[in-house]
Amino acid sequence: MERISVNTSSKSYEVLLGKEMTKEIIAFISAEFPNVSTVWIIADEKVFSIYGKPFAEELKQSFPVKVYTAPSGERAKSFDVYHEAITHGLSNQVDRKSIVIAFGGGAIGDLAGFVASTFMRGIPFIGVPTTILAHDSAVGGKVAINHPLGKNMVGQFYQPEGVFFDLDYLNSLPAKEILSGYAEVIKHAFLSDASFLEYLKMNFVSVSGLQEDFVLDCLLKGIKVKGEIVSKDEKEQGIRAFLNFGHTYGHAVESGCGYGMRTHGESVMIGMVYALYLSKKYCGLSFNIKEFADWVISLGYDLTIPEDLTFDHLLKKMRSDKKSKDQMPVFVLLKDIGDPVLMVVPEEGLAEADLFIREIPKWTGHI
Structure with missing residues (x-):
């Protein structure tokens, strides 16, 4: 397993790269958020259909888990999807002691990070990128959704607690x-x-x-x-x-x-x-x-x-x-x-x- 530290003025965190990373994610949440109430997975629907169920089931052995699936790609970064995700969290008793997992490519990372940054004025999130592209977007804390007049026009800087890059998820990339x-x-x-x-x-x-x-x-x-x-x-x-x-x-x-x-x-x-x-x-x-x-x-x-x-x-x-x-x-x-x-x-x-x-x-x- 490889490890890279990212140190910003607001937060320091690590990017971990390796295989079979779910156990690392569980250990991280258990250590850093021992009182976590819910693990709220916000996932790309296509990625979740391939990898998400075993991922969620393994997490459920340690935490209460809720799953929201969003459309694949840039379609996820719309006001309608953002509203639907927030509604899903509120309807499923996600609270300030919860943590978001962004499970998918760069678009899901942007959406899930923006949801986390605004839900109840901000709850923590971690990135679990599933594409090569997301090696860029998962690092640095830029989270956003699109506006019809421009890309990433609604967003902010909100750093993750950590990023877990599981190389196994890259095997099915088209x-x-x-x-x-x-x-x-x-x-x-x-x-x-x-x-x-x-x-x-x-x-x-x-x-x-x-x-x-x-x-x-x-x-x-x-x-x-x-x-x-x-x-x-x-x-x-x-x-x-x-x-x-x-x-x-x-x-x-x-x-x-x-x-x-x-x-x-x-x-x-x-x-x-x-x-x-x-x-x-x-x-x-x-x-x-x-x-x-x-x-x-x-x-x-x-x-x-x-x-x-x-x-x-x-x-x-x-x-x-x-x-x-x-x-x-x-x-x-x-x-x-x-x-x-x-x-x-x-x-x-x-x-x-x-x-x-x-x-x-x-x-x-x-x-």
Whole structure:
């Protein structure tokens, strides 16, 4: 079992990675919350149908357990689902001595964390992520739901008590979810050092047949990158904003396509290529974007933008991004790999990068 400490100004906790982690979770709750009244599992309905019943049954041997299942993916992060979850907790006598378990991918972690942060003014929660993507969202305490006008617009910073990454839950991930998760791993590589990125390019050549040691190593590297940044800047007053590399344009694409129609990771991948173009233009980044695009497309990432999703539509969404300044989106760009900077980019540059993205399928031969 591997262990990573995350130390923020409001809370310190550990991320544990290993196999058969349910006993570790029971031991943790018993030690840290000996008077717990209810363990309230908020789970992805698909994940729960595969892994949830034995997980809940094992917990029931030690604690009273209630289970709320939410729709899979971004559909979980709506006002209606949030309201339904709160109602479920109140109807099942969940109280201030209860603890929430977020059981699923990144969307469930966001929903369950936000429910925990607001239920009776806040009860503790732990994360049990079941996807590679969630190695990013499960660490750092950003919890939120979506608004029709923007992703993660309703939320707050609320740190978990601990995160338990059970590698057994990754065995059934479909290819698109593996790709979605590795987009965030690649993002962490861009924010840390070139050797991490080269390591990924050398070893990540297909979504099938990934070795467990490689997956674990990637999770550890990615979590360490995020943990170090979050420890220095818990509430995104400075360097934590760098973790949004690829997210400004990526969120606009994800929202514009309709939540759940495109994975978060694939949208971020598109956003990273967009940001790499801007980085070359405005920051002098020396980087072969064509080679990078060829690699990620060969893995299965779809970098195409629907024709009906116009630049004007995407720009409107980027202007409403939480990081915007004076109605202009603020981008995380790279002066070099591992050397990010925040920059407001003029509209003509944004339009040029959008055109570049739309041309990629032509010059990579993937049309």
